[in-house]
Amino acid sequence: MKEKETKRDKFVRLAEARTNKIIDMLQLLGNCSNSNVYDYTQQDVDKIFNAIDAEVKEAKKKFSKIESKKSTRFTLD
Template sequence: MADKKTESKRDKFVRIAEARTNKILNMVELLGNCSNSNIYEYTTSDVNQIFGAIESAVKDAKKKFSAQDTEKTTKFSLKK
């Protein structure tokens, strides 16, 4: 691994994105452990809320990588 001071933007992205992605994948795996109904009690509504929140966060994060998201779609103007 290159010295962090001389690390390219690409190398920095790869290093950080891999580490963060692996953390997320690990946490999703841990969340899956909560599906053991011998230990936990949950409803379908609970599961839908959990995965709805996760899916929404993934969608928001993915939008940040889109070129379309760099420009705000709604701009304020008093001109007609």
């Protein structure tokens, strides 16, 4: 019989998978920096990374048990 997954085991499994997914997505986002293929402004870049920074701060607050707000979807326009 299979042992029941502990809360710690579940956290490690999910946190690793989700963290790696975020890292993969950031690497894909970095591919958008190729100015031979894409046209963007510094304002676009600042807006993207401000949104990402804000979400990282909100996620950290949740781990600190500090009240966080639900964010909205990101758009450049």
